[in-house]
Amino acid sequence: MISVISPAHNAASFFDSWVASIERQKCADLEVILIDDGSADDLAERAARGPAWLRYIRQENQGPAAARNTGIQASRGELLAFLDLDDLWAPGHLQRCQEALAHDPGAGIAQGLIRNVITNSANIVQYCSRAYRFLNLGAAVFRRSAFDQCGLFDARLRFAEDFDFITRCWEQGVRKINLEEVSLLYHRHEANMTNGKSVVDLGAIRVYKLHLDRVRAGRARDNAGEVLQVGFPQYIGQTIVPHDQGLREPL
Numbered sequence: 001m002i003s004v005i006s007p008a009h010n011a012a013s014f015f016d017s018w019v020a021s022i023e024r025q026k027c028a029d030l031e032v033i034l035i036d037d038g039s040a041d042d043l044a045e046r047a048a049r050g051p052a053w054l055r056y057i058r059q060e061n062q063g064p065a066a067a068r069n070t071g072i073q074a075s076r077g078e079l080l081a082f083l084d085l086d087d088l089w090a091p092g093h094l095q096r097c098q099e100a101l102a103h104d105p106g107a108g109i110a111q112g113l114i115r116n117v118i119t120n121s122a123n124i125v126q127y128c129s130r131a132y133r134f135l136n137l138g139a140a141v142f143r144r145s146a147f148d149q150c151g152l153f154d155a156r157l158r159f160a161e162d163f164d165f166i167t168r169c170w171e172q173g174v175r176k177i178n179l180e181e182v183s184l185l186y187h188r189h190e191a192n193m194t195n196g197k198s199v200v201d202l203g204a205i206r207v208y209k210l211h212l213d214r215v216r217a218g219r220a221r222d223n224a225g226e227v228l229q230v231g232f233p234q235y236i237g238q239t240i241v242p243h244d245q246g247l248r249e250p251l
Contacts, residue, residue, distance in 0.1 A: 002094055002141065003077030004032040007067030011085040012043040014187075019051060021088040027095065033057060033074055037067040065153035065161035068137075072152060078144050082137040088117070088125075088185040089138070097141035100177045108149075108174040111140035112183025116243050117251070119189065127249040131182050133237035135166040139184035146174050154210070160203035163236070167211050170235045171220035173227040185251070188243045 004022060022032060032054050036043050038061025047056040059070055072080060079101065081094060090112070097110035114136055116129035133139075150168040153161040169176070214220040225231050 001029045001031060001077035002027060002079045002081055002098060003071075003075035004030060004081050004083060005035070005068055005071030005075060006033070006083050006085060007035045007037055007064045007071065008039060008043055008085045009037040009061060009064075009067075010039045010041045010043075012039065012041040012046050014085040015043065015046045015050070017088065018083065018085045019054075022083070023051075024091050025089060025094045026091075027098075030094075031055065031075065031077060033071045035059065035067040035071045037061050037064065062155065063158045063161075065157055066155040068161075069152045069155060072147060080142045080144055080147070081140075084138060086187045086189065087138050088187065090182045090185060092181070093183040094141065096179055096181060097183070100179060101141065101143065104175075104177055106175060107177045108143045108146040109140050109169065109176040110179060111176055112179040112181050114139050114184045114186050115182050116188050116240070116245075117185045118187070118244060120248075125185075125187075125251055126247075127185075127251065128188065128244045128247050129240055130245060130247070132240050133178065134239045135162055135236045136184055136186060137162045137165075138186070140176075150174065157203055157206070160207050163204065164207045164210060166236055167207060167232075168214075168220075170224050170228070170232055171211070171214060173221055173224050175228055176235065 034047055034054060034056050036058040044058060047054060057070060057074060068082065079098060083089060093112060100110040101107060113131040113133055115127050115131050117125050118128045119125050146169060150172050154164050157164055
């Protein structure tokens with residue numbers, strides 16, 4: 001089983017496209033858990049009218065890391081996938097990652113590529129960037145054992161909780177399979193949490209400090225790069241700036 005975990009805060013307007021994106025995966029053995037992180041919109045009402053396969057959990061607002069942790073703890077699948085409500089999955093993403101992990105039992109993560117998308121004035125979603133590989137959780141499927149080994153998301157982090165977790169995966173030698181197909185359509189819009197934030201605002205410096213603390217305390221492998229045969233920059237990938245590269249290609 002694959003458990004799909006989706007945190008949401010005031011994202012009801014994306015509910016229908018999120019449901020459709022999951023349904024297009026055409027996976028039979030799937031559980032989907034929506035964690036409403038204290039939304040003030042009508043997400044609860046939309047979820048109540050949603051598909052029968054949807055599990056809805058509401059909690060007080062604690063941030064995306066805590067919401068994802070709630071979903072992980074409530075889930076039953078041996079494989080975990082994450083999809084924010086405003087993003088989309090490319091068709092076949094879950095199946096490709098599932099098959100890759102089945103063929104490589106020693107790997108803990110299967111990850112595809114990302115392409116940024118925007119919604120134009122005619123309400124049509126279009127690609128606005130080339131494909132790239134980065135640490136965005138929605139582009140990957142994880143074995144549950146990766147969280148058993150590396151811990152859950154750090155709920156102290158309002159930003160960069162994904163960066164921190166992937167850093168811990170690298171520290172612990174969790175091997176990642178890189179797939180060459182696009183997995184995630186990362187939706188860029190004015191309500192993105194990361195809009196207008198600097199590297200410091202997004203918590204990158206704090207993540208590096210947490211990494212150094214673990215190294216100094218002996219909780220991080222000092223030979224992770226040798227074990228994985230890949231350096232840290234190659235493991236996490238590289239985002240693109242600007243997010244909108246001026247492309248306007250149909251999905």
